[in-house]
Amino acid sequence: MTDKFVDQSIRSFQVLTAxxxxxxxxxxxxxxxxxxxxVAGDKCVGLAMEEINNTGASAAKSVRVMTVGDxxxxxxxxxVADVGRAVYASADDTLTFSPDGNSFVGWVKHWLTGAKCVVRLGADGPALQHVNHHALGxxxxxxxxxTLHTNLGASGAIVATLPQSPPAGISYRFVCMADQELRLEPGAAGGVYVKGAKQADDKYVSVTDIGDFIELVADGNGDWLAAASINGADADITVET
Incomplete structure (x- = not known):
């Protein structure tokens, strides 16, 4: 028999340890x-319907969450001019109109008074590219x-550290907006496929000139694929030796 979920608004999620x-x-x-x-940048699944303190292992307890509704x-x-505008969360108790580094929550359906609004929770955000500028590593x-990341504001080389052993399909884009080296560090768990070969594990690749870019996609085996780079001009990509 197929399970049926008539009530689409409430779902239960397993809670992280501690x-x-x-x-x-x-x-x-x-x-x-x-x-x-x-936490800003998380996938937002909705609003907690109850207080749950999980002092045990991950999945030891679950929390009921309102996933759709107003x-x-x-x-x-x-x-009042913000009706229809996309809304993001920067923390579990804070909403903002800024998408940068934050989590899509829903849309303003009605303005009430002052800062108070009716927000409709929704799973799908607008088709926006989140752009993050970094002056430091x-x-x-x-x-x-x-997400897309730049080195705007950097006064020297900075390092972007990639996650270790991420799921297949995780991807990021990097663009130089300062005339400084932007290093992409895969860590000990993997290397980057670029410039006609898989580069050694734990060796960074970098771009330096303004306008240089590279897109990296996780292959599911700990390594990264350069799916796009500087209009194909691999000579502008440096590999750590």
């Missing part, structure tokens, strides 16, 4: 699929897949 989820807080899921109080919430700077997570 994690306290609070009622009426936004819930995100980790790359492994476990629920936690939303909620009232404050959004800093909201006005940074570490990426699987939850940030699909």
């Amino acid at each position: 994690t306290h989820v609070y009622r009426d807080g936004f819930v995100g899921v980790t790359a492994a699929g476990y629920a936690r109080p939303l 909620i009232e919430h404050s959004i800093s700077g909201a006005t 940074f570490t990426l997570t699987a939850a940030q897949s699909g």
Whole structure:
């Protein structure tokens, strides 16, 4: 017999180890699929219907989550003109209109008063490319897949550290916006397929000139594929020796 879910609004998610989820807080899921109080960049699955304190292992407890429907919430700077605008969460209790590094939550359906709005929760966000500028080195997570990263503001070489052994299909784009080296570090678990060969594990590849770009896609075996780069001009990509 096929299970049937007549009520589409409530779902149960297994909670991450040593994690306290609070009622009426936004819930995100980790790359492994476990629920936690939303951290900016998580996949938002909805609003917690109950408070759950999981002091045990991951999946020892589950939390019921409202995944679709309308909620009232404050959004800093909201006005009547924001009806229909996409809404993001920067924490489990904070909504914003800024997509940068944050998690899509839903859409403004109605403005009430001041910062208060009716927000309709939704699983699918607008087709926007999240652009993140970095003046210093940074570490990426699987939850940030699909984002674009630049070195705008950097005064020297910076390092982007890729996640170790990510699921197949995780991808990032990197573009030089400062005339400085942008290094992409795969870590000890893998190497980068580029310039006609798989490069050695734990050896960075880098781009340097303004406008240079590279897109990396995880192959599911710990390595990364250069799916696109500098209009095919591999000579502009440097490999650590």
